[in-house]
Amino acid sequence: MTTLPATSRSLVRPPHRREQAIEALLFLAASLGVVTTIGIVLVLAFQTIEFFRLVGIVEFLTGTVWSASIEPFRWGVLPLVLGTLLVAIIALVVAIPLGLLAAIYLAEYASPRTRTAIKPILETIAGIPTIVLGFFAINFLTPVILKPLFGVGTFNALSAGLMVGLLVTPVIASLSEDAMRAVPRGLREGAFAMGATKFEVVRKVVVPSALSGIMASIILAMSRAIGETMIVVIAGGTNPQLSVDPRESIQTMTAFIVQISLGDTPQTSVQFKSLFAVAAVLFTMTFVLNIISNRIVARYRNQYE
Amino acid sequence: MTITTPKRLATLAFVAALVAGACSSSGSSAAPTSAATTGASSAPGGATAVPGSAAALTGSVNIDGSSTVYPITEAVAEEFQKANPGVKVTAAFAGTGGGFKKFCAGETDMNDASRPIKPSSSDTADAKSEETLCKAGGIDWVQLGIATDGLSVLVNPQNTWVDCLTTAELKKMWDAASTAKTWADIRAGWPADPFKLFGPGADSGTFDYFTEVINGKAKQSRSDYTQSEDDNALVTGIAGDKNALGYFGFAYYEENKDKIKIVPIDSGGGCITPSKETITGGTYKPLSRPLFIYPSVKALKRPEFAAFVRYYLDNVNTYVDEVGYIEATADVLQKSKDALANALK
Numbered sequence A: 001m002t003t004l005p006a007t008s009r010s011l012v013r014p015p016h017r018r019e020q021a022i023e024a025l026l027f028l029a030a031s032l033g034v035v036t037t038i039g040i041v042l043v044l045a046f047q048t049i050e051f052f053r054l055v056g057i058v059e060f061l062t063g064t065v066w067s068a069s070i071e072p073f074r075w076g077v078l079p080l081v082l083g084t085l086l087v088a089i090i091a092l093v094v095a096i097p098l099g100l101l102a103a104i105y106l107a108e109y110a111s112p113r114t115r116t117a118i119k120p121i122l123e124t125i126a127g128i129p130t131i132v133l134g135f136f137a138i139n140f141l142t143p144v145i146l147k148p149l150f151g152v153g154t155f156n157a158l159s160a161g162l163m164v165g166l167l168v169t170p171v172i173a174s175l176s177e178d179a180m181r182a183v184p185r186g187l188r189e190g191a192f193a194m195g196a197t198k199f200e201v202v203r204k205v206v207v208p209s210a211l212s213g214i215m216a217s218i219i220l221a222m223s224r225a226i227g228e229t230m231i232v233v234i235a236g237g238t239n240p241q242l243s244v245d246p247r248e249s250i251q252t253m254t255a256f257i258v259q260i261s262l263g264d265t266p267q268t269s270v271q272f273k274s275l276f277a278v279a280a281v282l283f284t285m286t287f288v289l290n291i292i293s294n295r296i297v298a299r300y301r302n303q304y305e
Numbered sequence B: 001m002t003i004t005t006p007k008r009l010a011t012l013a014f015v016a017a018l019v020a021g022a023c024s025s026s027g028s029s030a031a032p033t034s035a036a037t038t039g040a041s042s043a044p045g046g047a048t049a050v051p052g053s054a055a056a057l058t059g060s061v062n063i064d065g066s067s068t069v070y071p072i073t074e075a076v077a078e079e080f081q082k083a084n085p086g087v088k089v090t091a092a093f094a095g096t097g098g099g100f101k102k103f104c105a106g107e108t109d110m111n112d113a114s115r116p117i118k119p120s121s122s123d124t125a126d127a128k129s130e131e132t133l134c135k136a137g138g139i140d141w142v143q144l145g146i147a148t149d150g151l152s153v154l155v156n157p158q159n160t161w162v163d164c165l166t167t168a169e170l171k172k173m174w175d176a177a178s179t180a181k182t183w184a185d186i187r188a189g190w191p192a193d194p195f196k197l198f199g200p201g202a203d204s205g206t207f208d209y210f211t212e213v214i215n216g217k218a219k220q221s222r223s224d225y226t227q228s229e230d231d232n233a234l235v236t237g238i239a240g241d242k243n244a245l246g247y248f249g250f251a252y253y254e255e256n257k258d259k260i261k262i263v264p265i266d267s268g269g270g271c272i273t274p275s276k277e278t279i280t281g282g283t284y285k286p287l288s289r290p291l292f293i294y295p296s297v298k299a300l301k302r303p304e305f306a307a308f309v310r311y312y313l314d315n316v317n318t319y320v321d322e323v324g325y326i327e328a329t330a331d332v333l334q335k336s337k338d339a340l341a342n343a344l345k
Helices: A006-012 A016-054 A057-062 A078-109 A112-125 A130-150 A157-181 A185-193 A198-209 A211-227 A230-235 A253-262 A270-304 B004-023 B044-048 B070-083 B096-104 B130-136 B167-174 B205-215 B231-239 B250-255 B276-280 B303-323 B330-344
Strands: B059-065 B087-091 B110-113 B144-150 B152-155 B196-199 B244-248 B288-295
Touching: A016 A057, A016 A270, A078 A112, A078 A157, A078 A198, A078 A211, A078 A253, A078 A270, A112 A157, A130 A157, A130 A230, A157 A211, A157 A230, A185 A198, A198 A211, A211 A270, A230 A253, A253 A270, B059 B070, B059 B096, B059 B303, B070 B087, B070 B110, B070 B250, B070 B303, B087 B303, B096 B110, B096 B130, B096 B205, B144 B250, B144 B276, B144 B303, B144 B330, B152 B231, B152 B250, B167 B196, B167 B205, B196 B205, B196 B231, B205 B244, B231 B244, B231 B250, B250 B303, B288 B303, B288 B330, B303 B330
Parallel strands: B059 B087, B059 B110, B196 B244
Antiparallel strands: B110 B288, B144 B288, B152 B244
């Protein structure tokens, strides 16, 4: 092999070993994410089972009182789930219209110059550290705006939800805009040829055609809102209640995890194990949402490609 | 009042640290023991070094514990570090109980406490007392009384109806078996609006003390209230809600007089407002209580830490006034100094 000229060497025999090593390295990099996820699932599952040895699964899933640090301990996860969903729903009520309108403007109305200027700015919102948004919520949004208008308490689901809504708006705007721009030109031009106005084209052609992409963006935004932590820790409070009044203080699953992680809970305690059970619920919720979103995106890709 | 801004910043930094802590919480016990920072530098004569003396002290001091005591420790630490730029003092406020867990695991040099350490006699099958935990961890301590606090009950300034509360009414509000929801449930004639409760969480010595003297048993409390180990968060909560009521250390009231209203307490001898006079004189009952620091005997072998604790006791009265607590009696302080001298022998 060493006697052959360099040019013909590769034709005769490719350097198998190095190729294989590189391929293995790439495979390792790709599988790292998968392995990490499997590891997380295993740890969650193991500790959650430990928790259910001490606390009945029925009590956990159907109980309506959550008191993890003050005796008598009560382990009904519903108030935490409800608090989480309340914040996520308020967030979506804000983010869906805002995000969709922004997406429609960017995809259909804005000139290319405006679009290149606005889109990065919009996406910057998603990059603001959430602790900043949390402080904005508790020091400005709650006392200056929401209290005079709705008489909210210092810590409340509304303020947290609105701020999370602002945070996830770019998710919906950006992904929906991509979906709308992927709608083939021919469909629009066909509609224009039939005498449709621009708004009719948007309403009756573009949005329905991009609907699966839009749905996927909304579900991703919801998953992001459910997992959001810092804003709800600061603005939402630490009072788990079975209440749907957004003016009341609540506690989300993520905020509970922060609270218990803070107090140096011993690893053998029920409280410590309850973290994993709550995290498992949280993980399941976001995992299912992400799968649904992936399914929808997959279907939407098949449509035009 | 003078330390408001640094405290705010400290709170902010703490919340940020809390996020970082929460993220890395699963598994590893992070905090390194500061014993590692001293090395072999501690010469026998070093232990007698005083702040500002020629022998420059270096190293770090790690403190956690009561959020009630925290303002005093923070003020002492600030001044001590000015005199000894080589020593880095880190103070946090996980709560008395939360702090003792770290202290007994050897992760901190000193614990701030708003109640005495729980003795081994209070061990139960599923919960070991702090004394037992510390002994298991090989940690010996010295209990040093440093100041007196009047645990205070606070309401919003717009609350015009509460001008005094009896201890029985407090129990009606906070007891584990309480079904009271509105002010009218507490005293006839008060508004039928629901009250919102704010208080420390179960890791807090203030929580232990309040529940013990008001509800009759430590840690026995209703749980449907907003809990936080950060007293500034409680101040914010009460200041922002007309129907709020909460409790915490007197200093946090002194510092926020313009935002919240203090409630006189009647334990049978008439309504008494907590103040320097009523707390020292013993008429503000039963919520007056001593505050402590618990330095580790092992850590006291390090000259920079010994110097810090000595500085603490020598100057504590200045800072106690500054942050709004009440000086310990001369007798208590002398006992603390003697105990420290004894431990340093």
